[in-house]
Amino acid sequence: MAQEAVNLLIVEDNAQHLELTLRALKRNNLSSNIAVAKDGAEALDFLFCRGRYADRCADEIPRLIILDLKLPKVDGMDVLREIKADERTCRIPVVILTTSREEKDLRESYRLGVNSFIVKPVDFNQFMQAVGQLGFYWLSLNEVSNKE
Amino acid sequence: MKPNKNQERDPLEQTVDSRHRYLEMLLDESPISIWVYDPETLEFLRVNRAAIENYGYSSREFAKMTLRDIRPPEDVELLDSYIAKSRGMERSVGYWRHQRKDGSIIHVELIAHSVKYDGRWARLVMALDVTERKQAEDALRESEHRLELFFGQSLDGFFFMMLDEPIRWDDSVDKDAVLDYVFTHQRITKVNEAMAQQYGGTAEDFLGLKPKDFYSHDLDYGKSVWREFFDTGRLHVETDERKLDGSQIWVEGDYICLYDDEGRITGHFGIQRDVTERRRALDSLQQYSKQKEILQAIDHSILNAQSPEEIAQAAMTRINDLIPCRRASVAVFDKEDNIARLIAIYAEHQTALGPGVEVPISAFGSGETLRAGKPIVVEKIEVQNPADSIVQTEGVMAYATLPLLAEGELIGVMNIGAETGEVFTDELLEIARTIAASLSISIHQSHLREAIEQHAEQLEKRVAERTAEIESFSYSVSHDLRTPLLTIDGFSQILLEDHAEALDDDGKRLLNIISDNTKKMGKLIDDLLRFSRLGHREIVLADVSLDQVVEAAWQDLQMSVVNRDIEFSKVRLGHTRGDFDMLKIVFVNLLSNAIKFTRYANNARIEVGVEEIEGQSTYFIKDNGVGFDMAYAAKLFGVFQRLHSGDDFDGTGVGLAIVSRIVQRHNGRVWAEGEKNKGATIYFTLSQSGVV
Known part of the structure; x- marks a missing residue:
């Protein structure tokens, strides 16, 4: 059965946060065609069709990547760097969704070309709102440029 | 002669007779005393008129007298013995003293002849009175004697220096050639004892010496002195001459040219004194x-220098002006590695031993002597190590090593190399010691300074x-503490949403408490992070309008004054130097506190103002809220210090701590005044001069 093209790639190592994020997306009817990577290395394998994703069609690129910063193996910032440095992936919108409020993370992320930087609110209701809004904006409203 | 009446007489008799008369006439007319005496009895046989006049006796008296x-x-x-001796002599001559009748003594020159008188042998004596001549001669002799005495006894040197041949000295002659002659043909002909002593010799040593002997060290100089002297005829001058042993002598002299009748120079006379001492005193004073x-210049440049290398080079640059040397160097010791490193040198020539070269400490000789503060002087290098042999090939035959001591420790040496050890006089070693002392202090201080700088660097690195x-x-904290909070709150909510039917009201209430506290914890973490970031955020100083700051802060707080009736008043605060964003945080915190604590006040009032306290602009924010007990005023500005319960007023207790930190970083001061239930005033100052 041919898989549908992935709309959204979530890179999140924290299973509970992933669950909360997915719940928030589902609540906003944005839960179709989501792929999840548990660490930075898997995210890159997925995007560049390497390792267990070797068979994935490289032409199918997600409409959005939600990226946590503190990740095992390859750090979120390095993932962002590689995404934005590669011709094939540099046009995918990347939204950082992290608990970090660090100024230097913000600066570095924007320097590398991140599209949004959202601090996870501790308040779950606010979190639900934030994820819903970002998903709606990037997946529904935003027009993606796939090809040159 | 006229013929007289006796012409007819016998010619011979006449002749004898006339001769006799002539003689008689001659005798009597002669101005010289003449007499004839009997050699046996010494009786006068005949005396002439002159004798009678000269001696004062009459001829009758003479007739009864003897010699x-x-x-x-x-x-x-004496006379008797002479007579005995001269008997039989045809002619004799002599000087005698005679006594006149009046007793006075005259000196006479006598010529005596044997003659026939009245048919028997007698002596004819002519006595020339030479008393006056003799007196003149005696006077001259006396005068010469006195001059000789003066000459001999004088403390000034006297001499005559005469030319072998007189010379002409005018524009018609080649003066250079004449001087060449003079320098080899003018000789000392007379010299006194004082003069001989001045030059360290005897009068005999001097006689015959020529100008060239006195100016062998600098003939051109000598000739220039002579030229001036001969041009003017007299000269008062101080000259640099040489003693007989070759040592230096400074002579102050007056010289007078001597001329002959034709105006030619025959030589000169001189009076001179040894002024070497005076001259040396003057020279040493000038020196x-x-x-x-x-030394002062060196000290000055040492003081202006920073590193040990610069300090040492400042001294080396001018060392040769003070101590004539071939090379000089400053080395500092590294005791751990037992090496001395050259940090500055002076060298007249290319040298293989320049700055940066390292030699064993032992190359500088006895550490014990140096540690005792004494210099080591080596008058003749005996090669003991490679450094010795290098300096020797570069022309250094002797050296002096001076210790550089700091707090009793030998930190290095100053080394001075010369061609001969004679350079190292006590005086110059003293100068070298002075320089070494300055170097020691400055290099030591520089080392201390470097250590302090290094320490400061380390501190900075540690900071x-x-x-x-x-x-x-x-x-x-930001990431890891907040992560579980979201999870706790999220799953509490999910529990409420997905399992609402399984929970009774109390269960739901409990879950909400969990959720509330999670949010509070989140806020605490956020405030704590803000506070900690303030500590190391860089302050951006600029001219700041505090009125604009307050305006911006008030704008930020609009959300919190919704549905509130607050009388807000503000006077013009003016400008200050500070960080706009940070000062805004100050006002945001203070105003939000004021808004918060006036929540339950009737006619809530907040006043922002400035007053001059002890000459300093002091800003304040005053409210009529709940105020506080002054007993706790000091606790207000601590982190997490709260005077009100969380139930009455929300907040984390970080706001005033943040205010305090920002004010402190502006070199200002913050304090509070208040009364319970009557309101509070927070005052703060900002330094105009600077910030930390």
């Missing part, structure tokens, strides 16, 4: 003041490390 009677009594014996000047640690800590 003895015209002698002073003491000369009679001393020059040395002092150079940077600590700051990085704190940053990574707050990063962890």
Whole structure:
């Protein structure tokens, strides 16, 4: 059965946060065609069709990547760097969704070309709102440029 | 001669007779005393008129006298012995003293001849009175004697220096050629004892010496002195000459040219004094003041220098002006490695031993002597190590090593190399010691300064490390502490949503408490992070309008004054130097506190103002809220210090701590005044001069 093209790639190592994020997306009817990577290395394998994703069609690129910063193996910032440095992936919108409020993370992320930087609110209701809004904006409203 | 009446007489008789008369006439007319005496009896046989006049006796008296009677009594014996001796002599000559009738003594020159008188042998004596001549001669002799005495006894040197041949000295002659002649043909002909002593010799040593002997060290100089002298005829001058042993002598002299009748120079006369001492005193005074000047200049540049290398080079640059040397160097010791490193040198020539070269400490000789503060002087290098042999090939045959001591420790040496050890006089070693002392102090201070700078650098590095640690800590706090909070709140909500039917009201209430506290914890973490970031955020100083700051802060707080009736008043605060964003945080915190604590007040009032307290602009924010007990005023500005319960007023207790930290970083002061239930006033100042 041919898989549908992935709309959204979530890179999140924290299973509970992933669950909360997915719940928030589902609540906003944005839960179709989501792929999840548990660490930075898997995210890159997925995007560049390497390792267990070797068979994935490289032409199918997600409409959005939600990226946590503190990740095992390859750090979120390095993932962002590689995404934005590669011709094939540099046009995918990347939204950082992290608990970090660090100024230097913000600066570095924007320097590398991140599209949004959202601090996870501790308040779950606010979190639900934030994820819903970002998903709606990037997946529904935003027009993606796939090809040159 | 006229013929007279006796012409007819016998010619011979006539002849004899006329001769006799002539003689008689001659005798009587002669101005010289003449007499004839009997050699046996010494009786006068005949005396002439001159004798009678000269001696004061009449001819009758003479007739009764003998030769003895015209002698002073003491000369009679001498006369008798002379008579005995001269008997039979045809002619005799002599000087005698005679006594006149009046007793006075005259000196006479006598010529005696044997003659026939009245048919028997007698002596004819002619006595020339030479008393006057003799007196003149005696006077001259006396005068010469006195001059000789003066010459001999004088403390000034006297001399005559005469030319072998007189010379002409005018524009018609080649003066250079004449001087060449003079320098080899003018000789000392007379010299006194004082003069001989001045030059360290005897009068005999001097006689015959020529100008070239006195100016062998600098003939051109000597000739220039002579030229001036001959041009003017006299000269007063101080000259640099040489003693007989070759040592230096400064002579102050007056010289007078001697001329002959034709105006030619025959030589000169001189009076001179040894002024070497005076001259040396003057020279050493001048030298001393020059040395002092150079020493001061060296000291000055040492003081302006920073590193040991610069300090040492400042001294080396001028060392040769003070101590004539071939090379000089400053080395500092590294005791651990037992090496001395050259940090500055002076060298007249290319040298293989330049700055940066390292030699064993032992190359500088006895550490014990140096540690005792004494210099080591090596008059003749005996090669003991490679450094010795290098300096020797570069022309250094002797050296002096001076210790550089700091707090009793030998930190290095100053080394001075010369061609001969004679350079190292006590005086110059003292100068070297002075320089070494300045160097010691300055190099030591420089070392201390370097150590302090190094220490400061390390501290700074540690502070940077600590700051990085704190940053990574707050990063962890920010991320890792907040992560579970979201999970707790999220799953509490999910529980409420998905399992609402399984929970009774109390269960739901409990879950909400969990949720509330999670949010509170989140806010605490956020405030704590803000506070900690303030500590190491860089302050951006600029001219700041505090009125604009307050305006911006008030705008930020609009959300919190919705549905509130607050009388807000503000006077013009003016400008200050500070960080706009940080000062805004100050006002946001203070105003939000005021808004918060006036929540339950009737006619809530907030006033922002400024007043001059002790000459300093003091800003304040005053409210009529709940106020506080002054007993706790000091606790207000601590982190997490709260005077009101969380139930009455929300907040984390960080706001005033943040205010305090920002004010402190503006070199200001913050304090509070208040009364319970009557309101509070927070005052703060900002330094105009600077910030930390």
